[in-house]
Amino acid sequence: DAKTTQPNSMESNEEEPVHLPCNHSTISGTDYIHWYRQLPSQGPEYVIHGLTSNVNNRMASLAIAEDRKSSTLILHRATLRDAAVYYCIRIQGAQKLVFGQGTRLTINP
Amino acid sequence: EAGVAQSPRYKIIEKRQSVAFWCNPISGHATLYWYQQILGQGPKLLIQFQNNGVVDDSQLPKDRFSAERLKGVDSTLKIQPAKLEDSAVYLCASSSYSHTGELFFGEGSRLTVL
Numbered sequence: 613d614a615k616t617t618q619p620n621s622m623e624s625n626e627e628e629p630v631h632l633p634c635n636h637s638t639i640s641g642t643d644y645i646h647w648y649r650q651l652p653s654q655g656p657e658y659v660i661h662g663l664t665s666n667v668n669n670r671m672a673s674l675a676i677a678e679d680r681k682s683s684t685l686i687l688h689r690a691t692l693r694d695a696a697v698y699y700c701i702r703i704q705g706a707q708k709l710v711f712g713q714g715t716r717l718t719i720n721p
Numbered sequence: 722e723a724g725v726a727q728s729p730r731y732k733i734i735e736k737r738q739s740v741a742f743w744c745n746p747i748s749g750h751a752t753l754y755w756y757q758q759i760l761g762q763g764p765k766l767l768i769q770f771q772n773n774g775v776v777d778d779s780q781l782p783k784d785r786f787s788a789e790r791l792k793g794v795d796s797t798l799k800i801q802p803a804k805l806e807d808s809a810v811y812l813c814a815s816s817s818y819s820h821t822g823e824l825f826f827g828e829g830s831r832l833t834v835l
Contacts, residue, residue, distance in 0.1 A: 646823075648824075653828075654826075654828060654829075655725075655812050655814070655826030655827055655828055655829050656764065656812075656814075656824075656826050657826070658823045658824065658825070661823070697763075699763060708766065708769065708777060709754075709766065709824060710766065711756075711763030711764045711765070712763055713762065713763055714763055
C-alpha cells in the first residue's frame with residue numbers, strides 16, 4: 613500500500629553528505645513526495661516535500677527525477693543528530709500518509 | 722506554538738483489559754490522525770478525522786478499537802478488550818487542511834499488553 617521502496621539501512625560519516633534514495637515508480641501526476649524522519653523514542657518529524665521540482669529547506673534538499681519515478685533526500689552535512697529512520701511517502705489525496713519501513717540511517721563519528 | 726499533546730506516555734495492562742489514549746492537537750488543526758506503530762515497523766494509520774467527522778477508518782479493528790473526536794478538537798482512542806498484539810506506540814498527529822500535508826506528531830503513548 614505504501615508504494616515506495618527504500619533501502620532498509622544506510623550508513624554515513626559525520627560531516628559528510630548523505631543521499632537517501634526512494635523509488636516510487638507507480639506515482640501519479642498529482643501525488644506529492646514527502647519525507648519524514650523519526651528519531652528514537654519520538655514521533656515522526658516532517659523534513660521536506662515536493663511535486664516536480666527540486667526543493668531546498670533548512671533541513672535538507674529533495675531531488676526529484678524528471679520522470680518522477682524516484683527521488684533522493686540529501687542531507688548536506690550529516691551530524692550525529694541526523695541518525696534516524698527516514699520515511700519516503702506518497703501523498704495520495706486527502707493528506708493520507710502511508711508509511712513504509714523506511715531507511716535506518718546510522719551516522720558514524 | 723504548543724505541539725500535539727498525548728497522554729499517558731506509558732501504559733501497561735493485562736490482556737482483555739481496556740485502555741484509553743487522549744490527544745490534543747495543535748490549535749486550529751482540522752485534521753487529526755491516530756497511528757499504530759509496532760516495534761520495528763513504520764506507523765500504520767488507524768483513523769483520520771476531518772473536524773469531528775471520520776475520513777478514513779478502513780484499518781481500524783472496529784471490534785475492539787474505537788475513536789472519537791467530539792467538538793472537532795481533542796480525541797480519544799480506546800481499546801477494549803486489549804490483545805497481546807496491541808502492544809505498540811500509538812501516535813497522534815494533526816495538520817491544517819492544506820495540500821502540503823505536513824503532519825505534526827505527538828510523542829506517542831506506549832502500550833504494553835501482558
